[in-house]
Structures are given as C-alpha cells and as structure tokens.
Amino acid sequence: MEVENIIPTESENNTLDLFSINTGSFLYHAFPKNDDSNQYFDNRLFFIERKFSVDSDYSLVAGTFLNSQKNRCVLLGMRNDLYRFDDNLVIKGVYAYAGEFFISAFERCGDDGFYETMREHTGVAFAPYIYHAAQYNFTDYWGVEAGLMLPGIVVMSMQWSF
Known part of the structure; x- marks a missing residue:
C-alpha cells in the first residue's frame, strides 16, 4: 500500500478542490431502538473533509455533532472511497473517533x-x-449520501465540495 502525502504539492497549494463540507445530517436509531435518542435532524453534524491529493481515495475528516444524548462531541477520522461506479456514485467508509476533546465545548x-x-x-x-x-454527486459541488453506522444507525447527509 502506497502512503500518500497529506501536504499539498505546489500545484495543489492554491486550490480548494481538496476540501468539502458535510452537513444537513439526518439519522435514525434503527437498532437498538431508542425513541429517547437525539435523532432525525437534531444532531447538528458539521465536518470538514480534506483529500490527501486530487486523485486520492483517502481523506481526513474533522468536525462536531450532538450525540444521542444531545451532548456536543468532536469527530476525527478518515474516509476511504471503497468503490467508484462512475464520476457520480461512490461507496465510501468513514472510520472515526467520536468523543471528548481537550476543548471545553466537548467536555x-x-x-x-x-x-x-x-x-x-x-x-x-x-x-x-x-x-x-x-x-x-449530482454536480461537482454537491452530493447526497445514505448509509449505516454501526451498530444500526441510518444516516443521510449532504456534501458540499469546492
């Protein structure tokens, strides 16, 4: 496996093509079922994604959201494009740490x-x-996604690319 460089090359230095923002998240706790959980559009997800390079299948993600108990958490992780059908449709995985952080907003x-x-x-x-x-991806700048977060949380969100 080749290790990709996260530091932008000179040709990538002045471009926003490597960045995107995910927001507008909908989630539903399908399993285990818990109607008291913070769900639907109340999780206030916001994260920034930065690709390693223009043609990379890997990205770093960093952001914030309200967890199932409506407590603010940090989200730090990595995205991997697992399979690309064409320019519009991709199967992806996000593997992340979600939790406390040393900043008081996340305590x-x-x-x-x-x-x-x-x-x-x-x-x-x-x-x-x-x-x-x-x-x-409906355009080069906007896409929607739907997936499953373990153990059984249905998630849908929007991605805005630059």
Whole structure:
C-alpha cells in the first residue's frame, strides 16, 4: 500500500478542490431502538473533509455533532472511497473517533449513554464510528449520501465540495 502525502504539492497549494463540507445530517436509531435518542435532524453534524491529493481515495475528516444524548462531541477520522461506479456514485467508509476533546465545548460528550460507559472503563468518553454509505454527486459541488453506522444507525447527509 502506497502512503500518500497529506501536504499539498505546489500545484495543489492554491486550490480548494481538496476540501468539502458535510452537513444537513439526518439519522435514525434503527437498532437498538431508542425513541429517547437525539435523532432525525437534531444532531447538528458539521465536518470538514480534506483529500490527501486530487486523485486520492483517502481523506481526513474533522468536525462536531450532538450525540444521542444531545451532548456536543468532536469527530476525527478518515474516509476511504471503497468503490467508484462512475464520476457520480461512490461507496465510501468513514472510520472515526467520536468523543471528548481537550476543548471545553466537548467536555460534556461523555455525560450520558455509551460515551459515559466508555469513560468509566477507559477514562475517555468516546465511541468508534464505523460508517459505510453510498454517495451520489449530482454536480461537482454537491452530493447526497445514505448509509449505516454501526451498530444500526441510518444516516443521510449532504456534501458540499469546492
């Protein structure tokens, strides 16, 4: 496996082509079913994605969201384009750390639920996010995705590219 350079080359230095923003997320806790969870459009997902290079299948992601207990968490991870059908449709995976961070805005992430359980066992409130989705790009600048986050959370969101 070839390691790709995350530092932009001179030709990529002045371009926004490597960046995108994900927002407008919808989620539903299908399994385990919990009607008390923060779901539908209330999770306020926002993250920035940065591709390693213009033709790379890998990206870094960093952002924030409200977890199932409505506590603000940080999201740090990696995206991998697993299979590209054409220029519009791609199957992707996002593998991320979701949890507390040293900034005070994220200190309550582990106050409840699974995050609290992880804090009790590890000292850090977090959840590993494993998410697979199909993303359809309607234009070079806008796409929608739908997928499943383990253990059984249905997710849909929009991606805005530059």
